[in-house]
Amino acid sequence: MRDGWAIRHKALPDGRRQVVNFVLPGDIIGFYCNLFETADHGVTTLTSVEVASFAPDRIFELFKRFPRLAAALAWSGAKEEAIIAERLLSVGRRTALERTAHLIVELLKRLSLVGLADGGRFILPVTQEILADALGLSIVHINRTLRRLRDIGLIEVAGQQITVNDDKQLSSVGQFDELYLHLIRAPKRLEHALDQAPDRSRAMP
Amino acid sequence: MRDGWAIRHKALPDGRRQVVNFVLPGDIIGFYCNLFETADHGVTTLTSVEVASFAPDRIFELFKRFPRLAAALAWSGAKEEAIIAERLLSVGRRTALERTAHLIVELLKRLSLVGLADGGRFILPVTQEILADALGLSIVHINRTLRRLRDIGLIEVAGQQITVNDDKQLSSVGQFDELYLHLIRAPKRLEHALDQAPDRSRAMP
DNA sequence: CGTATTGTTGAGTGAGATCAAAACCAGTGG
DNA sequence: CCACTGGTTTTGATCTCACTCAACAATACG
Structure with missing residues (x-):
């Protein structure tokens, strides 16, 4: 995702819906779905978006020829999982007020990282219905919670x-603890190890 | 994890806790944490366990020399994420009864896959407190829900x-739909592509 | 301007939480 | 053998946070 917002979401047969995560500029999306036979969630854009796509076939070539890139993508996938796990903690154990506050801070941090939040101010192209579906609350309650904040x-x-x-x-x-965002980029150990191991790959494609 | 049960969990400063996932025999755990500087969740064993460990340092070597194995691990990580996303849907949008039923079916399916469930019967070495923390419910309510079932x-x-x-x-x-478990193992496309791409690696370690 | 979509607020309800107390079930130590 | 302990399960009673229903305002849109 180069620019714009999207959401990854899952739904129940009767229409109830859960937003799994927000896809922000810089995020990687649907990468491993190439490894699956079936998609288990949907993606919806919230704004016009600009994406850099990667040919699904080449994913295998990638693992062969660009191990460094492959490792980086695996790292990215692990970060994604960490974010979802934190959201699970929110929805499972935080109150409505806590959840909402937590999500706003998370988005602020993530957007700041890619230069899309300035002085605590950012654009949230999202209806309250989507917020509700992300936080496991009703629309009405999200509304009241935002009002309280x-x-x-x-x-x-x-x-x-x-x-x-x-x-x-x-x-x-x-109760936001930015640990889970793993803001420290690829650890030095990774860089070292990759540089030391024998490598025939060039730069990234 | 070769044998035994464990849980991955996160906690809030005041003690509230969320079980992120159950670690069953055959699951891979804490693999990508080597790529992070800090751990963002804890792991607790529920039974005595038998694990096959992998030297953290060699993870980088692995990406270099065993791209096929690396891809398999990435695939495994993606499956883990899918399970967590489904749990998020449960906790966010399913009722207590639905959640509980869903979890039981999930565990049954996963255990069946590794031959640990026989005729719908399996051992669940878990207190109701842990179930509660996995499903975002109170102990008392889990108890009543199980009774209803x-x-x-x-x-x-x-x-x-x-x-x-x-x-x-x-x-x-x-409302269990086993799609998300991605029970179909590595798709043929993956196998093909890996076999075709030029490869200097031998068998897996 | 109608029509839709989204946001806002009030009133009443309910699913699940909390509080409290028993009952049960290993240990375990006298 | 039994009393005692700590953990877990179970049940009852009460409460509350968040949901549902409903109406209306605001904004956008063709």
């Missing part, structure tokens, strides 16, 4: 623009 | 042994 002055909402006024306190409300 | 005759419980009497109906209650 506004009332205590932690955030401000103007259309799709969200401003986080006090990210320290918002993080605290959401 | 017993009362309708869908399952039987004798100590740690669980018997699924009517897996069709239990699947239906849990």
Whole structure:
């Protein structure tokens, strides 16, 4: 995903839906689905998007010829899993207020990383229905929860623009611990090991 | 994990806990954590376990020299993610009864795959507290929910042994769709592509 | 301007939480 | 052999957070 927003989501036969994760610029999506026979979730764009696609066939070639890239992709996949696991913790054990605060901080951090959040302010191209489906809440309750966050002055909402006024306190409300985002990029050990091992691959494609 | 049960779990500072997934025989665990600087979840054994460990350092060598194995591990990681995403759907959008039914069917299927469930019967070495933490419910409510499942005759419980009497109906209650387990092993395409691409690696270590 | 979609607020309800207390079931140690 | 302990399961009673239903406002759209 080069630019734009999307969501990965799963649904039950009767229409109930769960947003698994938000796909932000810089994220990799649907990579391993090439290894599966069937898709187990859907993807919906929230804005117009710009993607860099990778020919499914070449995924195997990739593992053969570009082990370094393959490792990086595996790393990316592990990060994705960590994010989903944290969301599971949210939905399973955090209250509505905590969940909502946590998600806002998470999005803020992730967007900051790719330069899409400036001074705690970012664009959230998302309806409250989608927020509800991401957090396992009803639309009405998301609405009230956002209002509470506004009332205590932690955030401000103007259309799709969200401003986080006090990210320290918002993080605290959401019991946010950025550990799981694994913001430290590929560890040095990885770089070293890859550089030392005999390698016939060139640069990345 | 060669033999035994374990859980992967995350916790909040105040003690609330979420079980992310159950680690069953045949599962791979903590593999990519070598790629991270910090662990973002804990692992607890539920029984005595037998594991086959892999030297963390060699993970990089593996990507270099055994691309086929690397791809298989990536595939395994993707399956893990799919399971967690399905649990997220459960916790976010299914009722207590549905969740519980779904989990039981999931465990039954996964255990069957490795020959640990016989005729809908398997050992569940797990307290109700752990079930509660896996499903985002209270202990008391898990207890009542299990009782309901017993009362309708869908399952039987004798100590740690669980018997699924009517897996069709239990699947239906849990809206279980085994798609997400990706039971079909590595697709033929993968095999083909790996065999065709130029390869200097031997057999797996 | 109608029509849809989304956001907002009020009122009443309910699924699941919390609190409390028994019952049960290994150990385990006297 | 029995009392005692700590963990787990079970059940009852009460409470509450979040859901549902319903209506209306705001905004966007063709």
